[in-house]
Amino acid sequence: xxxxxxxxxxxxxxxxxxxxxxxxxxxxxxxxxxxxxxxxxxxxxxxxxxxxxxxxxxxxxxxxxxxxxxxxxxxxxxxxxxxxxxxxxxxxxxxxxxxxxxxxxxxxxxxxxxxxxxxxxxxxxxxxxxxxxxxxxxxxxxxxxxxxxxxxxxxxxxxxxxxxxxxxxxxxxxxxxxxxxxxxxxxxxxxxxxxxxxxxxxxxxxxxxxxxxxxxxxxxxxxxxxxxxxxxxxxxxxxxxxxxxxxxxxxxxxxxxxxxxxxxxxxxxxxxxxxxxxxxxxxxxxxxxxxxxxxxxxxxxxxxxxx
Numbered sequence: 001x002x003x004x005x006x007x008x009x010x011x012x013x014x015x016x017x018x019x020x021x022x023x024x025x026x027x028x029x030x031x032x033x034x035x036x037x038x039x040x041x042x043x044x045x046x047x048x049x050x051x052x053x054x055x056x057x058x059x060x061x062x063x064x065x066x067x068x069x070x071x072x073x074x075x076x077x078x079x080x081x082x083x084x085x086x087x088x089x090x091x092x093x094x095x096x097x098x099x100x101x102x103x104x105x106x107x108x109x110x111x112x113x114x115x116x117x118x119x120x121x122x123x124x125x126x127x128x129x130x131x132x133x134x135x136x137x138x139x140x141x142x143x144x145x146x147x148x149x150x151x152x153x154x155x156x157x158x159x160x161x162x163x164x165x166x167x168x169x170x171x172x173x174x175x176x177x178x179x180x181x182x183x184x185x186x187x188x189x190x191x192x193x194x195x196x197x198x199x200x201x202x203x204x205x206x207x208x209x210x211x212x213x214x215x216x217x218x219x220x221x222x223x224x225x226x227x228x229x230x231x232x233x234x235x236x237x238x239x240x241x242x243x244x245x246x247x248x249x250x251x252x253x254x255x256x257x258x259x260x261x262x263x264x265x266x267x268x269x270x271x272x273x274x275x276x277x278x279x280x281x282x283x284x285x286x287x288x289x290x291x292x293x294x295x296x297x298x299x300x301x302x303x304x305x306x307x
Contacts, residue, residue, distance in 0.1 A: 099140035174206030234260035
């Protein structure tokens, strides 16, 4: 409960916050000191007063003394949510309420502890929201849950997965043998800004062809020699200002390709483009569609190009 008072100019301001703590040992001295005031005001005797705190934030200087004083009720805003709602969240500070509760069919509307306790699964979800042990707080008496039975479905499946691990292999472009033609395609969103990133990307410089959409290039941008051992095979500049309309293609010097060609379709709501080139008698088509361009029209253009 917030208790309000008035200033000398008759402005209503908060002067105290009365908190109901479940632990009766919290705020004993405060309650004793204000017992007569609480009785006179009709305030619940179990509540604890959290009054204003004044802090001097000043850094005095001999030349210009400056006084900065802040007065406030020392409370930090917090959010409460159910355990189900918290799934997927990562929180630096978490208070997990583990006090027993009453079943959903109970008519008891009080805050007294009930006869149902939090399940093992819910307890795991709640406690694992905290990003560190220092940020995990338990409200109530914590009773470690029993270990799951041997026939528990989750335990059985985890044992099966450990005994039969998945064989996973992932190869990058630089790991693929040179007899394969390797093509790197990326939405770069400003090639000039990301030239250092492209040069350091082993997948990019390990490819035979690098194709970029949304390069945001203008006619006076000098980028032909920006990537070592690569030739700028094709570039299409923006019409006036830097935008997402065009494309850029590099090829390794020893790779032979036919000149790339590009088809562009513009509408008020967006645009799409198709860049095609041939490598070793294989035609490669790279496409781009802006978010608001019609998907059906984009597919129609692609089918027409393939036919």
